[in-house]
Structures are given as structure tokens and as C-alpha cells.
Amino acid sequence: MAKSDKTRARRRAPLWARLCAILGCVLMVVSGGVLISSQVLVARYAGSVQTKDLFGDAAEGATKQPTSDIKGPLNILLVGIDPRTDQQAPLSDSIIVVHVPENGDEAYVFSIPRDLIVEIPPFEKTGFLGGSAKINAAMSYGSSVGDGKHDVAQGFALLAKTVSKLTGIKEFDAGAIINFGGFKKIVDAMGGVTMTVDQEVKSEHLQPNGKPRPRLARCANNQCAHPYYGPQKEYHKGTYHLEGWEALDYVRQRYGLPKSDYDRQRHQQQFIKAMAAQALSKDVVTNPIKLDKVLKAAGESLIFDGGGHSVVDWGLALKNIRSQNMTLIKLPGDSVFVGNDYRGERLEPGAEDFFASVVNDQVADFVLRNPNYINTSA
Structure with missing residues (x-):
């Protein structure tokens, strides 16, 4: 890819990857003449992150042996959910895949529409026989543990299998469940977030x-x-400094928007970029109290499976992924209607070629040939 093309193509990293980058860097904060090592903040952050088996490997008897290094190519599955009790079936409100090529110093991010109609595979743990449905229902079909209770981590396992079936990615190297309610805490800990609203x-x-x-x-x-x-x-259109509740509310909306879920995906990416910029601003990074609150809130928002590695290990592995070498991808698709009845979303055939480029670690070549897949508006 030519330098000018790369400049246009690359965008800021999502907050999760950027916070991992923060943790992977050697941060030292000066407070009252005392030098505080980043290890203190890293320990507090890592200690607040829930770690669970998200891919069902432990239950299936698999033993993941972590290697000494985390090396590309890598595929990471990030899922955003609204806060739910264990008596409510979870739904994946946001599904994001991060692909890190073999070089390990860049990344490609794409969102899968929550209303995408897909084939959800059978899931023995819940007795689900498989079938066609919106992809955000996969977590629900996989989450039941009996007595009317649900386990979001078990639901993630079926969603991961569903995304694997859709994309051809055989297995994910890491995964995380991100609680949207926790995002509000992060924004509030930062003192709000500045965003540009691009439509009414x-x-x-x-x-x-x-x-x-x-x-x-x-x-x-x-x-x-x-x-x-x-x-x-x-x-309204314009640039505003939003409180946590305002930012979260804005990025949840899709009804009444011209492109519905595709507009919402763009707004979510804009929100993530704005959060990343705010989290790395001098106002946060040089303020030990505020930085500690932000990292702690981020940790409390995550359920993490690093494939045998800790969140800190992943932070170190992703430390070279910066805002200028992150490419955001938009998948082409449209809505499915039967008469006036909305049934969901579908992807155009070209998306299969993009997925193949992810599996074969050839995304850079693909976007060079297909620049329309680069999300320039997010």
C-alpha cells in the first residue's frame, strides 16, 4: 500500500486496544515529586479485569499452552453488551473483530451488524439445534445454564462459533465482553468526552x-x-463535550436513521475514537488520580480471555499499535424486507472475499484493491 493510501486508510485504535497499549507502555506519572511506576497502575487494572473461559475450551478438555510470545497474525473478538442480570438472556449489541497481521504493528477492525441474518450452529450445552437467526441472538441461545439463569461467558462461546462460521476464522486468539454500562463509568472518570455529531x-x-x-x-x-x-x-450536528450518559445514549440509536444499524456502527466507532483520544490526553495521562480511575473503570468493564495470556501480556504485545496504523473497515450490506416487514441485515457477496483476506492474512492487499471498504467517515 502506498504511503498516501496508508495515511488515508489508517484510523485510531479502538479503546480496548488503546488501553492495552497504555498498559504495555512504561508509564511514569509524577505526583508531588514522587515517581509512580506504571506497574502500580497495571496491577490495579489487571486485578479488576474478570478472566473467564469465553471460548468453551476448558469445558471441552482443551489445554491451551501459552507460548512465550504473542505473535501475529492474530484475531480478537470483542463483544459489547448492555448490563443484564443472570436471569436475563444476553444479546450482543456490538460485535467487533480486530485482525492483527503477522507484522504485529498494525490492525484492521470491522464490525458485524447485530441484525445480520446468519446460520447459528448447534450448541449442545443448551440443546440449541441450530438455525437461521439474527447474529445478536447467538449469545442468548448459548447462555442458558438452567433454573432460568444465564451465563454471558457461555453465550459468548456460541457467538464465537457463529462468527467463525460466518467469517471462516477457525479460532480467535483472544476475546472480551465489554459492558456498555462500564463505558459510561470510563467516560465519567475522564470528565466526559468530546464528540462530533455527524447527523441529527x-x-x-x-x-x-x-x-x-x-x-x-x-x-x-x-x-x-x-x-x-x-x-x-x-x-444536533456539531462538536460537543458529552457526559457519559449522553455519549452512550447517542451511540445506541438506530431507529429513524437513514442507514439504521450501519449509522449506529459508525457512531460507535466515532465514540471509541473519541474515548481513546480522551484517555491518552495530557488531562488524563498526567493526572494520576484520574488515570487510575479510568483504568480501574475499564478493568471493571471487561470479561477477558487471553488464550492463556493475561491482559497485561496482551497489552505488551499490542503496544506498537497506535492510532496512525489502525484501519477501520466497513462491510457492504443492506436491509432485508418482506413487504414492509423488516427482517434484518445481509452482507453483499464481496464481504466473503474480505473475510478470506482476513483468514489468509492478506487484508492490506485487499483494501488496496478495494478502498471502498475503508471507513473514512468514522
Whole structure:
């Protein structure tokens, strides 16, 4: 890829990878003349991260033996969920794959639409027989552990199998579940986040004061065009410094947007970029109290499976992935309707060629030939 093409193609890293980069760097914060080693912050952050078997390897008797190094090519599966109790079936609101080529100093990130219609494979643990459904339901089908309870980590395992079936990626090297409620804590710990709103958006969920909008208890003939009513929080074009609740609300919206879930994916990527920029700003990095709060909030937002490696190991491995060598990918697709009935999303045939380039570690060549896959607006 030519230098000018690379400059246009590369974008900021997602917050998770950027925070790992922070932890992989040797940070020293000066506070009251005392030099505080980054090891203190790393220990606090790593200690707050939940580590679980997200891919079902332990249950299947597999023994992952960590090597001395984490080397590319690597594929990492990141899933964002709304806060849920163990009595609620989880749904994956955001599905992101990070591909790190063999060189290990760049990365490609692509989102899979949550409403994408896919084949979900059978899952013996829950008795799910497999079938066609929206991909965000895979976690739900895989999460039941009996007595009306659900395990989000077990649900992740079926989602990972589903993404593998879709993309051809045989197995993921690491995975993480990111709690969106935790993102709010991160933004609040940073003192808010500055974002550019690129289109007019009305909130489906919140009133202008941030309180939830009332919901209709019942709709005529079991149908309703909109389950909420009352005044709506509105976001207008421009650059604003948003509080945590505002930022999270903005990136959740898709109803009423011209491209629905594709617009929401773009807004989520914009949000992640804005969070990364804020997290690495002097206001945060040189403030030991604020930095500690941000890292701790980030740790509490994650459930992590590093394939036998700790989150710190991964932070060291990804330390060279910077904002200028991260490429955001947009997958081509459109909505599926039967009459006026929305059924979900589908990808265009060209997406299969992109997935093949990921499996064969040839993404750089693919985007050079297909620059329309580069998300220049995020």
C-alpha cells in the first residue's frame, strides 16, 4: 500500500486496544515529586479485569499452552453488551473483530451488524439445534445454564462459533465482553468526552434530562410502531463535550436513521475514537488520580480471555499499535424486507472475499484493491 493510501486508510485504535497499549507502555506519572511506576497502575487494572473461559475450551478438555510470545497474525473478538442480570438472556449489541497481521504493528477492525441474518450452529450445552437467526441472538441461545439463569461467558462461546462460521476464522486468539454500562463509568472518570455529531439524532430511550422515556404497556393488536412516548433527547450536528450518559445514549440509536444499524456502527466507532483520544490526553495521562480511575473503570468493564495470556501480556504485545496504523473497515450490506416487514441485515457477496483476506492474512492487499471498504467517515 502506498504511503498516501496508508495515511488515508489508517484510523485510531479502538479503546480496548488503546488501553492495552497504555498498559504495555512504561508509564511514569509524577505526583508531588514522587515517581509512580506504571506497574502500580497495571496491577490495579489487571486485578479488576474478570478472566473467564469465553471460548468453551476448558469445558471441552482443551489445554491451551501459552507460548512465550504473542505473535501475529492474530484475531480478537470483542463483544459489547448492555448490563443484564443472570436471569436475563444476553444479546450482543456490538460485535467487533480486530485482525492483527503477522507484522504485529498494525490492525484492521470491522464490525458485524447485530441484525445480520446468519446460520447459528448447534450448541449442545443448551440443546440449541441450530438455525437461521439474527447474529445478536447467538449469545442468548448459548447462555442458558438452567433454573432460568444465564451465563454471558457461555453465550459468548456460541457467538464465537457463529462468527467463525460466518467469517471462516477457525479460532480467535483472544476475546472480551465489554459492558456498555462500564463505558459510561470510563467516560465519567475522564470528565466526559468530546464528540462530533455527524447527523441529527433523536433518542428512542431517553428524555432531554437523561431520564428514561415511558414505555407503552400495551399496543393495539399486539403491534406498535414505537414502544416509547414523550419528549426525546435530541443530538444536533456539531462538536460537543458529552457526559457519559449522553455519549452512550447517542451511540445506541438506530431507529429513524437513514442507514439504521450501519449509522449506529459508525457512531460507535466515532465514540471509541473519541474515548481513546480522551484517555491518552495530557488531562488524563498526567493526572494520576484520574488515570487510575479510568483504568480501574475499564478493568471493571471487561470479561477477558487471553488464550492463556493475561491482559497485561496482551497489552505488551499490542503496544506498537497506535492510532496512525489502525484501519477501520466497513462491510457492504443492506436491509432485508418482506413487504414492509423488516427482517434484518445481509452482507453483499464481496464481504466473503474480505473475510478470506482476513483468514489468509492478506487484508492490506485487499483494501488496496478495494478502498471502498475503508471507513473514512468514522
